[in-house]
Amino acid sequence: QRDADERKIVHHYQIDSSKKSLADTIDISSMTVESSYEGPRMPDKGVTEGFIKETMEYFKNQKLIHRLYAYKIILAVRKHMLALPSLVDITIPKDATLTVCGDVHGQYYDLLNIFEINGLPSEKNIYLFNGDFVDRGSFSVEIILTLFVYQWLYPKGLYLTRGNHETDDMNKVYGFEGEVKAKYSDTMFDLFAETFATLPLAHLINGKIFVTHGGLFSRDDVTLDEIRQINRFKRKPESTGLMCELLWSDPQKNPGRGLSKRGVGIQFGPDVTEKFLKLNNLDLLIRSHEVKENGYVIEHNGKCITVFSAPNYWYMCIGALIRISSDLQMTYKTFEAVSHPNIRPMAYASQFGGLM
Numbered sequence: 001q002r003d004a005d006e007r008k009i010v011h012h013y014q015i016d017s018s019k020k021s022l023a024d025t026i027d028i029s030s031m032t033v034e035s036s037y038e039g040p041r042m043p044d045k046g047v048t049e050g051f052i053k054e055t056m057e058y059f060k061n062q063k064l065i066h067r068l069y070a071y072k073i074i075l076a077v078r079k080h081m082l083a084l085p086s087l088v089d090i091t092i093p094k095d096a097t098l099t100v101c102g103d104v105h106g107q108y109y110d111l112l113n114i115f116e117i118n119g120l121p122s123e124k125n126i127y128l129f130n131g132d133f134v135d136r137g138s139f140s141v142e143i144i145l146t147l148f149v150y151q152w153l154y155p156k157g158l159y160l161t162r163g164n165h166e167t168d169d170m171n172k173v174y175g176f177e178g179e180v181k182a183k184y185s186d187t188m189f190d191l192f193a194e195t196f197a198t199l200p201l202a203h204l205i206n207g208k209i210f211v212t213h214g215g216l217f218s219r220d221d222v223t224l225d226e227i228r229q230i231n232r233f234k235r236k237p238e239s240t241g242l243m244c245e246l247l248w249s250d251p252q253k254n255p256g257r258g259l260s261k262r263g264v265g266i267q268f269g270p271d272v273t274e275k276f277l278k279l280n281n282l283d284l285l286i287r288s289h290e291v292k293e294n295g296y297v298i299e300h301n302g303k304c305i306t307v308f309s310a311p312n313y314w315y316m317c318i319g320a321l322i323r324i325s326s327d328l329q330m331t332y333k334t335f336e337a338v339s340h341p342n343i344r345p346m347a348y349a350s351q352f353g354g355l356m
Contacts, residue, residue, distance in 0.1 A: 081198035102288030106137025131163020131213030135174035162199035178348030215249030295320025312337035
């Protein structure tokens with residue numbers, strides 16, 4: 001049972017704020033791109049659409065971009081995220097559409113399929129990836145670098161919410177740490193971990209749709225301003241409190257609150273959703289975090305939507321995404337898994353007999 005596995009490895013952890021950031025010690029000026037490197041070359045001025053398309057094709061062919069470019073991408077995204085509140089406001093322009101994607105979990109070839117059926121990210125074709133980009137699937141490096149590089153090029157064209165798998169504890173067990181160390185280095189993993197700790201915990205679309213990875217709270221009086229001010233800069237979040245609940249909670253059919261089947265966060269009923277939305281003058285909660293057979297589920301009297309975007313993750317499920325117009329009209333797209341190289345899930349997870 002996957003929930004039981006996750007339950008065992010969540011624990012309280014306090015960050016040492018006096019510790020110097022790894023990002024501040026990395027000297028990319030000392031790195032050079034060897035003449036033997038055959039992959040995409042990043043222009044001196046920074047990333048371009050052409051560089052990104054070449055990079056995605058290079059990843060598709062199971063090759064890695066140069067470590068200098070990977071470091072540049074991660075550092076740029078970290079710098080951007082550091083300046084953001086924990087709840088980020090998004091306004092959809094009148095001539096644009098925003099697509100919310102749920103967990104993609106290292107399934108790079110399915111991410112390419114999302115872009116194939118729904119278009120590449122841009123400031124007119126906006127994406128919000130709602131956490132759990134990495135772990136389980138064995139192409140997590142390719143996924144996160146692709147999402148990060150698009151976020152760098154289009155900061156108002158691609159948004160990222162932190163999920164419960166963008167944390168040290170999950171990455172150690174479910175493959176991302178081993179994968180980064182196998183494909184790049186220990187230092188690269190630590191920089192990813194530092195950067196995950198800067199990702200926002202929630203987004204607010206046009207002031208009306210609240211989007212977070214997990215769910216709602218053990219309190220009825222939580223306001224948007226309180227969420228904005230959460231100190232999220234922790235590689236291993238505490239096992240209680242608002243941040244934990246945003247990352248881990250799940251909806252339930254019964255009113256009230258219940259113990260989480262995961263052993264962390266809570267389960268919240270339709271009345272809890274209704275109270276939170278009413279208190280904060282919201283229309284809807286969109287969350288991810290749970291695999292769904294048909295890719296998405298609408299519950300809590302239409303006020304809570306779960307979207308999951310990793311097809312074939314569990315028992316032949318399909319994936320889904322939600323397209324939202326500037327006037328908040330929503331349409332759903334579903335899609336099946338596509339073929340990928342024969343590398344099994346969690347191939348880099350040492351506890352499960354992987355490569356490391």
